[in-house]
Amino acid sequence: xxxxxxxxxxxxxxxxxxxxxxxxxxxxxxxxxxxxxxxxxxxxxxxxxxxxxxxxxxxxxxxxxxxxxxxxxxxxxxxxxxxxxxxxxxxxxxxxxxxxxxxxxxxxxxxxxxxxxxxxxxxxxxxxxxxxxxxxxxxxxxxxxxxxxxxxxxxxxxxxxxxxxxxxxxxxxxxxxxxxxxxxxxxxxxxxxxxxxxxxxxxxxxxxxxxxxxxxxxxxxxxxxxxxxxxxxxxxxxxxxxxxxxxxxxxxxxxxxxxxxxxxxxxxxxxxxxxxxxxxxxxxxxxxxxxxxxxxxxxxxxxxxxxxxxxxxxxxxxx
Amino acid sequence: xxxxxxxxxxxxxxxxxxxxxxxxxxxxxxxxxxxxxxxxxxxxxxxxxxxxxxxxxxxxxxxxxxxxxxxxxxxxxxxxxxxxxxxxxxxxxxxxxxxxxxxxxxxxxxxxxxxxxxxxxxxxxxxxxxxxxxxxxxxxxxxxxxxxxxxxxxxxxxxxxxxxxxxxxxxxxxxxxxxxxxxxxxxxxxxxxxxxxxxxxxxxxxxxxxxxxxxxxxxxxxxxxxxxxxxxxxxxxxxxxxxxxxxxxxxxxxxxxxxxxxxxxxxxxxxxxxxxxxxxxxxxxxxxxxxxxxxxxxxxxxxxxxxxxxxxxxxxxxx
Numbered sequence: 166x167x168x169x170x171x172x173x174x175x176x177x178x179x180x181x182x183x184x185x186x187x188x189x190x191x192x193x194x195x196x197x198x199x200x201x202x203x204x205x206x207x208x209x210x211x212x213x214x215x216x217x218x219x220x221x222x223x224x225x226x227x228x229x230x231x232x233x234x235x236x237x238x239x240x241x242x243x244x245x246x247x248x249x250x251x252x253x254x255x256x257x258x259x260x261x262x263x264x265x266x267x268x269x270x271x272x273x274x275x276x277x278x279x280x281x282x283x284x285x286x287x288x289x290x291x292x293x294x295x296x297x298x299x300x301x302x303x304x305x306x307x308x309x310x311x312x313x314x315x316x317x318x319x320x321x322x323x324x325x326x327x328x329x330x331x332x333x334x335x336x337x338x339x340x341x342x343x344x345x346x347x348x349x350x351x352x353x354x355x356x357x358x359x360x361x362x363x364x365x366x367x368x369x370x371x372x373x374x375x376x377x378x379x380x381x382x383x384x385x386x387x388x389x390x391x392x393x394x395x396x397x398x399x400x401x402x403x404x405x406x407x408x409x410x411x412x413x414x415x416x417x418x419x420x421x422x423x424x425x426x427x428x429x430x431x432x433x434x435x436x437x438x439x440x441x442x443x444x445x446x447x448x449x450x451x452x453x454x455x456x457x458x459x460x461x462x463x464x465x466x467x468x469x470x471x472x473x474x475x476x477x478x479x480x481x482x483x484x
Numbered sequence: 485x486x487x488x489x490x491x492x493x494x495x496x497x498x499x500x501x502x503x504x505x506x507x508x509x510x511x512x513x514x515x516x517x518x519x520x521x522x523x524x525x526x527x528x529x530x531x532x533x534x535x536x537x538x539x540x541x542x543x544x545x546x547x548x549x550x551x552x553x554x555x556x557x558x559x560x561x562x563x564x565x566x567x568x569x570x571x572x573x574x575x576x577x578x579x580x581x582x583x584x585x586x587x588x589x590x591x592x593x594x595x596x597x598x599x600x601x602x603x604x605x606x607x608x609x610x611x612x613x614x615x616x617x618x619x620x621x622x623x624x625x626x627x628x629x630x631x632x633x634x635x636x637x638x639x640x641x642x643x644x645x646x647x648x649x650x651x652x653x654x655x656x657x658x659x660x661x662x663x664x665x666x667x668x669x670x671x672x673x674x675x676x677x678x679x680x681x682x683x684x685x686x687x688x689x690x691x692x693x694x695x696x697x698x699x700x701x702x703x704x705x706x707x708x709x710x711x712x713x714x715x716x717x718x719x720x721x722x723x724x725x726x727x728x729x730x731x732x733x734x735x736x737x738x739x740x741x742x743x744x745x746x747x748x749x750x751x752x753x754x755x756x757x758x759x760x761x762x763x764x765x766x767x768x769x770x771x772x773x774x775x776x777x778x779x780x781x782x783x784x785x786x787x788x789x790x791x792x793x794x795x796x797x798x799x800x801x802x803x
Contacts, residue, residue, distance in 0.1 A: 168603040171575060175584040176598065183597040185563075194565070194599045201520065203599070205614055207567045209606040244504075246513065248526045248612060256490060256803035265494040278502040279495065280522070281513045284487040286801040287528040293567060293612035295524055482605040484575035 168482040187305070190386065192234045192371075195303040202298045204234035210290040212482075215331055217255050217290050221263040222350035224292075228271045229352050230373065230425055231294035236354055237371035237427040238305075239363035240298040242275065248283035251290035275356060300363075304429070307386040308368040313430035313456040315391060316439065318355035319449050320401045321376055323348035324423035337407065344403055352425035357446040362429065365439055369429035374480045375422040377465065383428060390462035393454035395419075395472065416465070416472055422480050430456055487801040506624070509705070511553045511690075514622040521617045523553035529609040531801075534650055536574050536609050540582040541669035543611075547590045548671050549692065549744055550613035555673055556690035556746040557624075558682035559617040561594065567602035570609035594675060619682075623748070626705040627687040632749035632775040634710060635758065637674035638768050639720045640695055642667035643742035656726065663722055671744035676765040681748065684758055688748035693799040694741040696784065702747060709781035712773035714738070714791065735784070735791055741799050749775055 166174075172189050180186040185196040194203040208214060208227050217223060232242035247268070249255065272279055283293075327349025329335060330342050337345075355362075362369065370383040376398065380391060398419055400408075408415055431439060436452070443450040465472045485493075491508050499505040504515040513522040527533060527546050536542060551561040566587070568574065591598055602612075646668025648654060649661050656664075674681075681688065689702040695717065699710060717738055719727075727734055750758060755771070762769040784791045 166575065166577075171580060171603050175580045176587075176601075176603075179584065179588055179591060179598045183563075183599060186597070186599045189598075189600065192600075194563070196563075199518070199520070199618070201518070203563075203565065203614070203616070205565045205567055205600050205602055205612070207569055207602045207604050207610075207612055209569055209604055209610075211607070212605050244502075244513070244515075244522075246522065246524045246614070248524055250526055250528055250610065251803075253803045256485065258485075261490060261494045265498065268495075269498055272498060278505070279498045279508075280502060280505045281508065281511075281524050282495075283524055283526045284490050284495075284801060285526050285528055286531050286803065287608065287610065288530070289606065289608055291526075291528075291569065291606065291610060293524070293526055295522070295565070295614045297522070299518070482603060484570075484572045484605065 166484055171484070191306050193238055193303070200299050200301060202235055202238065202240040202300060202303055204231060204296045206231045206234070206294050208292045217251065217260065219350065220255070220260040221267045224264045224267045225271055226350045226352070227292050227294060228268070229354055231296045232275060232277070233352070233354055233371040233373070233425040235296055235298045236356055236359060237369050238303045239359055239366070240300040240303060241359050242277060242296045242298045244278045244280040244297045246281040246295040247279065248285070248293040249290070250285045250287035252286060252288060255290045302363050304363060304366045304369045306368055306370060306383050309384050309387060309389055309430040309456045310367050310432060311389070311456060311458050313367055313432055314436065314452050315380070315393065315428070315430050315454045315456065316450055316452050317376070317399065317428050318358060318426045319353050320399050320404070321372065321424050321426060322400050322404050322419040324352065325418055325421040326404060326407065328423060341403060349423060354425060355427050355448055357448050358427065361442050362427065365431045365435045366429035367431060369427055372424040372426050372428055373422055375420045376424065376428065377420050379428060384456070388460045390457045390459045390464070391454055392457055392462070392464045392466065395465055395467045397451060397453045399449060399451040416467070485803055490803070510625050512557055512622070519618050519620060521554055521557065521559040521619060521622055523550060523615045525550045525553070525613050527611045536570065536579065538669065539574070539579040540586045543583045543586045544590055545669045545671070546611050546613060547587070548673055550615045551594060551596070552671070552673055552690040552692070552744040554615055554617045555675055555678060556688050557622045558678055558685070559619040559622055560678050561596060561615045561617045563597045563599040563616045565600040565614040566598065567604070567612040568609070569604045569606035571605060571607060574609045621682050623682060623685045623688045625687055625689060625702050628703050628706060628708055628749040628775045629686050629751060630708070630775060630777050632686055632751055633755065633771050634699070634712065634747070634749050634773045634775065635769055635771050636695065636718065636747050637677060637745045638672050639718050639723070640691065640743050640745060641719050641723050641738040643671060644737055644740040645723060645726065647742060660722060668742060673744060674746050674767055676767050677746065680761050681746065684750045684754045685748035686750060688746055691743040691745050691747055692741055694739045695743065695747065696739050698747055703775070707779045709776045709778045709783070710773055711776055711781070711783045711785065714784055714786045716770060716772045718768060718770040735786070
């Protein structure tokens, strides 16, 4: 079984009278009357991250991954609760100093309040983050409309390269390595877009498991397909160079997740507005395709060529 | 370092502008304007629990341990978010069925809503629970008053015996073993007391780490001492029998935690009221001592004899 099968089979039925849980099919809880949004994420060593060798960067990545669930929904995260488990390899003076400093920087950067947590012993380290925020409205999943444009913020794919450099799968050069590793640890969250995304997005998700698999998840309960032009998916100059130099396969690299960018749909009439907002707030927002009516028509084009769809299904936990 | 030293040294300073976090010195977050209380707890295999051999019972214990943090503060828990990490030893059909059934029973018993969570792979299992509730008021720590009576709900010590039976440290008989094991896994939370505790308690805590260490924690920032008569600490008939039969040391057994009862203080004038509420709601509430003015006078009496204080400091995580 994988995580989604487990949730669907054993836990979804327990949320029948709780619409705020979205049947556990979203990464978020939103209570309308309290205007409260909550997101919970767990990160395990060797699974979600390789090790705790770079605690300053790791804790930032963990915080950003967590608040990303709120940001993509148009909710400003306000409070985080951080639980860390580990042994003396993690909880020693040097690493704790670095972690504390990093948390402080993130609190300032995103205007968050550290509001609680837990410090417990475990042989293998893990983190659990609860992020909360308040807002009058939340952008749900599964509310795309026919013919909606599909957009994504910032660049895709850099994080996956960073991860592979950390795994020592390849080496570029010191400077470029550092660029990609930083993109892995420090995703550029589209926080400046929060105020506007609620106005223009019909549906949204953050890209954690892979752009194509998260696109599928975003509209999983809808009878819709999509057409994406892979050449339009925004990638960095560094990634462009790397792909041409190493003859990497573009679609494999961008479908692996850890991007923490926002994927959303919006009606055609908003194109101009979104363009001008992007310009004003200086955020890259790229139109990469559109929603179509045929659920069997999930097409990824590379120029004129139709790619074999979703050979990489994105990351999911198997048991 | 232990967990408290770590929190004090590295994390407390990050919460300066966030009174709702109580400087991380309470197990709870409470935002007055939103009337929102949040508690986060992590449970790791081999640390917080022995194994996942009894998933039906284990998940109940985990849920109860978590909502206990709210209940002891006079806040009715309303939503829980459950994250589980593990491998196929935990996430298989049989255990998942049991876990799902148990969660359902707890949701009904405590009128909770399952509102989210996470299902992730890890070699060693762990759980993380976020419990939230709403209330106009919360009972804080460190607000005991001079001469306050000290009370505790239900019985203390059964859970520790249950844990030791599970660890095969001793064997009593099948029926009595089952009694204690159930008390370990299924603490009798004083949920019926929620409506009234806010009216009468000045300060409170739940007993998770041990009655004496949690009593110290409850008033740690106050310049107060206490006098407790250990013979007044309520224990079950089964525990009484066991202690006399096995010549166990009473104070060692009751100071080990996992009780998840509420410890609180209240002024003398409320004695009658508390007694009559206890009777009405059919909940054992026992007066076990009082707060005194001298912070150096932390006395535990056994009849006329003064016990050496706190030779068992309760459970804390060391790194």
